[in-house]
Amino acid sequence: MMNPYLNRYVSLVDFLADAFGKNTEVILHDVTDCANSVVAIRNGHISGRKKGSPLTDLGLKILKEASENNTDYMAGYTGYARDGSMTKSSTWIIRNDEGVIVGMLCINTDYSELKTMQEALKAFADKMELPILPQTDNKVEYFNMNVSELVDNNLKKVWAGYGTEHPKLSQKEKVEIVSKLNEMGTFYMKGSVACVAERIGSSIPTVYRYLNSMKKK
Numbered sequence: 001m002m003n004p005y006l007n008r009y010v011s012l013v014d015f016l017a018d019a020f021g022k023n024t025e026v027i028l029h030d031v032t033d034c035a036n037s038v039v040a041i042r043n044g045h046i047s048g049r050k051k052g053s054p055l056t057d058l059g060l061k062i063l064k065e066a067s068e069n070n071t072d073y074m075a076g077y078t079g080y081a082r083d084g085s086m087t088k089s090s091t092w093i094i095r096n097d098e099g100v101i102v103g104m105l106c107i108n109t110d111y112s113e114l115k116t117m118q119e120a121l122k123a124f125a126d127k128m129e130l131p132i133l134p135q136t137d138n139k140v141e142y143f144n145m146n147v148s149e150l151v152d153n154n155l156k157k158v159w160a161g162y163g164t165e166h167p168k169l170s171q172k173e174k175v176e177i178v179s180k181l182n183e184m185g186t187f188y189m190k191g192s193v194a195c196v197a198e199r200i201g202s203s204i205p206t207v208y209r210y211l212n213s214m215k216k217k
Contacts, residue, residue, distance in 0.1 A: 002039040003030050005096045006103045010040045016107060017042030023111070025087075029055055029104040031063055039103075046087065046110050047079075059091070059104065066093045067101060085112035151195040154186050174200050178210045187211065 009028055017026045025046040029037040037055040044050050055063070062074055072093050079089040087108040094103035155162045158180035169177075177200055186192050197207045 003032050003096075003102045006030055006039060006094065009094065009103065009105060012105065013040045013042055020107070020109065023109060025049075025106075025108040025110075027106045027108070029059065029106065030102065031055065031104055032102055034060065034063075046108055059106070062091050062093075063101065063104065079108050085110055087111065147189050147191040147195055150189055151181075151186060151192055151199060154181055154184050155196075155199060157184070169200055174202055174206075175210050178207060179214060182211060182214060 006028060013026045013028050017024065020026070022043055023046070025043040026041070027038055027044075027047075027049065028040040030039045031037060034055040036052045037059070038049055038051055038053040041049060041051060041053075058077075058079070065071060065074075073091060075090040077089050079087040087110050089106065089108045091107075092105040093101055094105060096102045152162075155177070159177055178196065181187065181192075181196060186196070193207050193211075194204050196202075197204045200207075
């Protein structure tokens with residue numbers, strides 16, 4: 001019979017298993033009966049254990065160390081799944097109200113699939129010649145920009161030296177800038193027309209006139 005103090009932790013087994021997924025085994029041990037310590041388990045296919053299975057040799061060692069050193073948990077040690085693949089394992093010590101160790105909650109994650117993916121990605125990345133600096137084409141994406149930042153960013157792409165002192169722009173130059181900004185989708189952003197008008201030294205109606213002329217063409 002399971003130690004009554006552990007009843008409160010049974011639902012935690014299901015919660016952690018659902019949260020971490022099928023590659024993580026979650027086990028609740030009753031260490032007052034080490035020969036039949038497993039009282040709740042999810043994803044037991046990883047270790048091959050089930051309810052009533054005994055505490056492992058490592059589990060016994062962790063129990064001994066926790067008793068002697070008054071530790072509360074051991075995290076990130078290596079275990080082995082049923083098929084021999086490695087797991088990343090952690091154990092949390094459960095004490096009753098008197099401070100006596102009555103249980104252990106163990107989490108064993110089989111990361112063999114992740115390791116295989118990591119190795120494949122590394123092999124792929126090693127063959128790639130990735131650019132050190134962002135490329136200056138339209139495929140570079142910048143996140144979390146407000147309208148002013150978006151307009152300024154796009155103007156830097158179409159207006160050489162934008163941000164420094166400039167002579168007064170000619171109408172032809174303004175039309176060209178607005179055209180390029182339009183091609184970039186700048187004016188889909190609400191408020192961009194007013195912002196562009198201010199930056200290039202034009203009125204809002206004038207920028208709209210440029211845009212309407214482009215639509216007609």
